[in-house]
Amino acid sequence: MFAYRLPPLPSIGDILKLYNLDAKKKLSQNFLLDNKLRSKLVCAGGKLKDCHVIEVGPGPGSLTRNIFQQKAFHVHVIEKDPRFLPTLELLKEATYGRLSIHIGDVLKFDMKPLIPEELKREWEGDTPMIRIIGNLPFSISTPLIFKWLEQISKRSDIWCFGRVPLTLTFQEEVAQRMVAHPCHFQRSRLSIMCQNWCEVDHKFVIPGRAFIPKPDVNVSVVYMTPRIKPLIDLDFKLVEKVVFAVFSQRGKYCKRGVERLFPEHLREELVKKLLIVSDIDSTKRPYELSMKDFDRIVHCYAALLEENPTLKKYI
Template identity: 50%
Template sequence: MSATASLRLPPLPTVRDLVRLYRLRAIKQLSQNFLMDERITDKIVKTAGYLRNHYVCEVGPGPGGITRSIINRKPKKLIVVEKDNRFLPTLELLKESSAGHVDVEIEIGDILTYNFEKGFNEIPKHNWYEAPPPLHIIGNLPFSVSTYLIVKWLKEISLKTSAWAYGRTSMTLTFQKEVAERIVAAVADKQRCRLSLMCQTWCDVEHKFTIPGKAFVPKPDVDVGL
């Protein structure tokens, strides 16, 4: 394998097969919707930018669809934070398969209380006005917590704490399409709201693309914006 090639995991059951094997059903109360199309998960991870030898935190990996795409980009370290321990067997399989190539850590817990500074304590801290640190947050966020979570992170950005103690850490996240449109809404746009102002005060935001609801299992009632 060349130095610039992506890592390809050894042959594994598909995410769809693993969901069937472990009888993993999405829990509506947790706003769970699985992404199983590798073309879409690869596109999401490609949007996050250069990951080779960088550090990544994936929020809510579920059965591991996006996780596989992240591993294939060969980050130095990947921490997945998952609240639902039913997904531990599938995540452990990915961890074992990538051993020796990517340092994968599995945290069973709530991203709302996750300590980024403990998990990524080996990253040198960058001046805020320097190039961003080699740390990326990627996640297919549950609809039920997405707005609350981004508001919490905006506060941490303003204080330069948590994942932003290292500098201008990037985020690649999914939201309900309507929420994504509000986040990026320009002045005088009908979607412009308090969330637009908060996000655009502290971040450079961009709606990269829309994922149709039919790409998720189970299919949500709305499309999703990245």
């Protein structure tokens, strides 16, 4: 048995001074020192009691403290910057070993070995007692979320344990794209990809002034739960290819983006066929298309690939 309450520790501000730590711009580091905001962020995804939590980019361990205050059973932190090792080791000692520290790049990190096998749950069942939380560096947030969405689609890495939810921070503009509905000015390929594989909830905005150093933008907290079944139930790379092509001509009629899926000598015939079969108005802009529209487009494109496999190599 262990106590949930942490022993007295120096404040994060004092620790930063003590170890002479500052945020590195090239790593997109920003520290959130406000305890109430940290607690609100950590709680945005629901209760953490007895959960195994993977925290991305803990820095000096400020959010990590709040995770433990919410009675998490064990916390794994993945940190790229080894300068924070002394501060994290201090917290590890205070939590009697319930903190595991991993120095590495989360874009290349395999999270699966961190979690006990007995925590596995059926995909169609309740979410497992595993959570991912992170105050993400802006520079990696979009490539990281695409990597994780692909793993969710394959139920690989940490998602072999079930529908593990995520509570993450993004630039406010990026978060708006993630949740944007048809006709919203921020509707983009990120909107389609996120909403296809996850239920995405934009929780709240943290003003930039709450961070040290202050970023040029506000920060949004987003909660994501993998869907039991994606809205477009096809291979990730296929969906990504079609969505990328359509949004490559975002301000023009969607027909222009669809054209990019086909070689020039077949373009007119196949674009016409795809739009007719999928019942898409060719004068709609990409950001006006619904998830059902994209579902029909991708399925029609998949059928055309079956008829003419050489198209798979195009683009």
